Amino acid sequence: MLVFNWLQGVETLFDHIMNRALFVIFLVVAQFSMAQTKVGGIVTDEAGEPVPFANILLKNSTQGTITNDNGRFYIESDDSYNTLVVSFIGYETQEIALVSKVTLDIKVVLPEASEQLNEVVLYSGKTSKKNNPAIDILKKIWAKKRSNGTRMFKQYGYDKYEKIEFDLNTIDSALIKSKVFKGLEFIFQDLDTSRITGKTYLPIFLNETFSKVYGDNELATEKEEVLGSKNSGFNNNQAIIAFIEDLYSDYDIYNNYLKFFDKSFTSPLSKTGVDTYNYVLRDSAFIGDKWCYNIVYYPRRKNELTFKGDFWVNDTTYAVKNINLAVTKSANINWVKEIYIEQEFDVVNDSVFLLTRDYMLSDFSFNKKENSRGVYGKRTTVYNDYKFNEVRPKEFYKTKSDPFNVKVLNREDEFWEMNRLESLNSDEKGIYKLLDTLKTVPKFKTYYNFVSILGSGFVEIDKWNIDVGSVYSVFGYNEAEGIRGRLGARTYFGQNDPWRLEGYIAYGFGDDKFKYGISGKWLIDKETRFIISGGTRRDIEQLGISLSATNDVLGRSVASSSVFTVGSNDRLTNINLSTFNLEMEPWRNLRINIGGSLRSLSSALPDAFSLDYIDASSPTGVSSEVTQFDLNTTLIYTPGKRTIGNGVERRSINEDYSTLVLSYTNGLKQFFDSDFDYEKIQFSYTQPWQIGGYGRLLSTVETGKTFGEVPLALLSPVPGNQTLFSMYNTFSNLDFYEFVTDTYAAVHLEHNFNGRLLSRIPVIGKWNLREIVGLRGVWGDISEKNMQLSAPTGMQLLAPNDKVYWEYAVGVGNIFKFLRIDFNFRGNYLDLPNARPFGVTGSFGFYF
Known part of the structure; x- marks a missing residue:
């Protein structure tokens, strides 16, 4: 009787549940492109204990990352580098020679520092809220945040290109040889490795959208006109599309809270961040031709919805030049093991910083164990061709485009070659073709149909x-x-x-x-x-x-x-x-x-x-x-x-x-x-x-x-x-x-x-x-x-x-x-x- 009750009573609930679990259906693959430098490993202290939040940097570059809660890291670059710089507050900085392009099991030991540097005041553990130069800079960011970006202009417009990709991750021989993939072994012909986590992954889904965005700050309104949308085979499955749309909503790092997966995470740039994060002024350097400060932040407490990472901020406008955010593993969020975000900004008119690129990676998994399998969700958004103070009538913003118009969904290749603001790599290019092939394979069709039934x-x-x-x-x-x-x-x-x-x-x-x-x-x-x-x-x-x-x-x-x-x-x-x-x-x-x-x-x-x-x-x-x-x-x-x-x-x-x-x-x-x-x-x-x-x-x-x-x-x-x-x-x-x-x-x-x-x-x-x-x-x-x-x-x-x-x-x-x-x-x-x-x-x- 209980079974009858559940089946009848939770129909609406199951629809909601399965829409959020649809990533398990993506079982397809394409080919890959190899980066020039790949480094992964673990950072420990002299006692062998992991060092979380340690700073990892490719020498003579601004490309870096931070170790996770277990001291592990992975970094990848399209350029070649031969030295890795590892540092953390209270420890001596280590420079590690990279003898090959790919080093995935490196172990770095950080000795305790015998003396502190004189250039900046350094903190370890919980940092003070007083006499902290990082927080002094943060206060200036608060004062300037409403006078940066598109807010500085009466009207604005720009081109927006969005690419959403899903990948099956942690691929190993046991998975390839499992009965689930019997007859589908060809999809594992080539694999790639994540530059964020270092895991082997299999690209399985791709969606592209190109649109023009128009806004009027005086009217407090904005309009997005979708000109092209391309989906790798799932354009007729409304449940999947709704899941993806809800999964990746827009956000502004200057807001006090950033909403992801129905949860509000405290932004490291928020006024409440002082009570939530530790801040450390780590470095200062030229980013392009702008002198910037580098600030590292990490949470004061576990189990809260927080990030760890760092950002570079300009010394005069106090606008963020670039920032990365990684959700801590202790955060109270289910089915998501990793969230990693990168945002890059460019300078306009020598003072205005505008968002040019936004990258977000989510690692969906049933648990947060290091070797657990799951699905990557990756969204890349590129912004270009900013235009300002072009007045449009109020009625212009009331009309809306139809992103599901037949013309929008069936753009020719020439349209995408002209409007892709970031080129597809080889594995992404192969998704469209391979998925069409897979849909003719009976076993794949069975998997797809089964989970489609669960979702809808x-x-x-x-x-x-x-x-x-x-x-x-x-x-x-x-x-x-x-x-x-x-x-x-x-x-x-x-x-x-x-x-x-x-x-x-x-x-x-x-x-x-x-x-x-x-x-x-x-x-x-x-x-x-x-x-x-x-x-x-x-x-x-x-x-x-x-x-x-x-x-x-x-x-x-x-x-x-x-x-x-x-x-x-x-x-x-x-x-x-x-x-x-x-x-x-x-x-x-x-x-x-x-x-x-x-x-x-x-x-x-x-x-x-x-x-x-x-x-x-x-x-x-x-x-x-x-x-x-x-x-x-x-x-x-x-x-x-x-x-x-x-x-x-x-x-x-x-x-x-x-x-x-x-x-x-x-x-x-x-x-x-x-x-x-x-x-x-x-x-x-x-x-x-x-x-x-x-x-x-x-x-x-x-x-x-x-x-x-x-x-x-x-x-x-x-x-x-x-x-x-x-x-x-x-x-x-x-x-x-x-x-x-x-x-x-x-x-x-x-x-x-x-x-x-x-x-x-x-x-x-x-x-x-x-x-x-x-x-x-x-x-x-x-x-x-x-x-x-x-x-x-x-x-x-x-x-x-x-x-x-x-x-x-x-x-x-x-x-x-x-x-x-x-x-x-x-x-x-x-x-x-x-x-x-x-x-x-x-x-x-x-x-x-």
């Missing part, structure tokens, strides 16, 4: 242009249906389909009844996103887990198929629903939906749960079924939301946008034999807040009021939760229909500290747990007439009108990297019959 939940049948699924909703269970089987399908030609049909059929082995749902939607106009949609559904549903009535003809709540519940979970509803809707998006991220719905609602278990109401037209004076036609108008505003695809369905690629919903419903009596006249207005506002280095707060405010007399089936129950799953926007210690309202106001707050507090506790800090706190409350009322109308139900309808009902929760997440447990406490109304003062809920998920 659908089985693709290409020859019919149909997807069958979702595989996660095949089985379910509830008290009305018993064991439930379900099979669904949808049309799918590509992510830009102008129309789509979807449907499902289900059967309950307990009630011996078939259920079904079918819907269709058609995109009439791409500019305004004018969509016509409609559908019909006959099923059993757990209503009362949302303050808004469901108009979804295909969806199904987690609570509708929960095996393990608290109390009697028998308040299920038969629902026959038909809808017709018109939708358009006249302005970006503002959707207007106008439609109608016809519903028939009755109890699925009338012996246990009644929806009866007084009906003077009924021979008995009581009716058990509500038939209701509604006209609905809904405004949905999602500022900051980013999507991919330009078809009838689009996919969101970020989670940091707010959502405002205003809905007006008008019930029309006698229209289609409808039973009631009423009006309902509802408003909700959901906003995620990134609270610097203290995690993420999610907040929701909901209000609503129903005008007119309606029975229980059309009222607004306060969302309870009798399942063992943690569900946001519900009250975990309320039973379904425990409170029923026609007027309400609710607030939900949930804050995830991302381990900020627990990381500072000895022993526990190593477990990378994450603390979550929640607070939720609701006030509501119900009129005497509405209570009398539903008197035949035999239920005493209560509303929290005497005082605000509230709950609070304390949770621990990231248990074994995938489990979260919440401890929920009821704040009041404890004197009600069967009131639950305490409960435990949980959830599963693969989160960074």
Whole structure:
């Protein structure tokens, strides 16, 4: 039974989970180019202990790196060098002769320094915040950061070329000879080595984009026009594209916090960095023709979201010339073993520093062991041809380009030869050709299809242009249906389909009844996103887990198929629903939906749960079924939301946008034999807040009021939760229909500290747990007439009108990297019959 519950209840969760794990599908390769100098190894002290954060430099160059937490390093250059310089505060600098171009197992021993240098003040361990020349320089960077780069100009524009690559790493003979790659050995014909980690890797995926960016600082707006996009074989898989887009969002090193993988890392250039990092002024030298200071930084504490690295900063403008950032291995982040970033800036007009190149490498792995296999994700962004103070009208920035336009996706080779701001090396050039070859290999197609099913939940049948699924909703269970089987399908030609049909059929082995749902939607106009949609559904549903009535003809709540519940979970509803809707998006991220719905609602278990109401037209004076036609108008505003695809369905690629919903419903009596006249207005506002280095707060405010007399089936129950799953926007210690309202106001707050507090506790800090706190409350009322109308139900309808009902929760997440447990406490109304003062809920998920 538990299996049925999980498969049904976590369908949406699995879609989220697998989108974040799609890197495991990339099993292809190309050829490589050999760098001139490759050096790797370990740095220790005289006692043999690793020296973390030691400085590694190729002599007579500005090319360097820093050892990781285990003292290991790897550095690579296209030029030839014969000496390696290794240094660290408190130790004597060592110069190591490089006798060959490739040296990957070198061991460097640093003796303790007998005396300090006179040029600069040196620090070891935790550095002082006072009389530290590095921090004095840092303060000048803060003062100047808003007068550098494109911020110095009223308007700006530039060319942008982005290259994203994924590589299978840590390739060895055991992997090559494994059964997984039997018949695919040819892909290992040539391998390359990472200049960052020193690991052997296999290029498997490549995506290129060329665009022009325009901005106006006076209007506080920016526009990116994509002119070309090229994908190595996965351009029709929306899940993969969404995963990549969300994975690599833009960032600004001058911001106080840098967001990667849903986490906020403290920037070494932030004002809060003084409390987070140790800073050391290591060197000063000419970079080009500009005199610059070199500052090394490393974290003060373990288990926090921090970097280690160094940067060069100009001595007059205090603009950063170049910087590298490496995430510490102790950072509280899952599935990512390494993150390494390099940024380079160029000088314009002898004073302005502009970003010219941004490189980011992520090493995805199931654990952080040195030899664990995984997937590299590499993004290189090159900026060129900056232009300033070219005024464009406000309307120019409102229009947007379509990155999925056929012309954009099918640029000729000549376009890329002209617009690639960084040439492809030989292994990258081979990806496009090799992947096309691999797709003809049956074994590779099997791997690709299998993980594609895990990611999307659908089985693709290409020859019919149909997807069958979702595989996660095949089985379910509830008290009305018993064991439930379900099979669904949808049309799918590509992510830009102008129309789509979807449907499902289900059967309950307990009630011996078939259920079904079918819907269709058609995109009439791409500019305004004018969509016509409609559908019909006959099923059993757990209503009362949302303050808004469901108009979804295909969806199904987690609570509708929960095996393990608290109390009697028998308040299920038969629902026959038909809808017709018109939708358009006249302005970006503002959707207007106008439609109608016809519903028939009755109890699925009338012996246990009644929806009866007084009906003077009924021979008995009581009716058990509500038939209701509604006209609905809904405004949905999602500022900051980013999507991919330009078809009838689009996919969101970020989670940091707010959502405002205003809905007006008008019930029309006698229209289609409808039973009631009423009006309902509802408003909700959901906003995620990134609270610097203290995690993420999610907040929701909901209000609503129903005008007119309606029975229980059309009222607004306060969302309870009798399942063992943690569900946001519900009250975990309320039973379904425990409170029923026609007027309400609710607030939900949930804050995830991302381990900020627990990381500072000895022993526990190593477990990378994450603390979550929640607070939720609701006030509501119900009129005497509405209570009398539903008197035949035999239920005493209560509303929290005497005082605000509230709950609070304390949770621990990231248990074994995938489990979260919440401890929920009821704040009041404890004197009600069967009131639950305490409960435990949980959830599963693969989160960074």
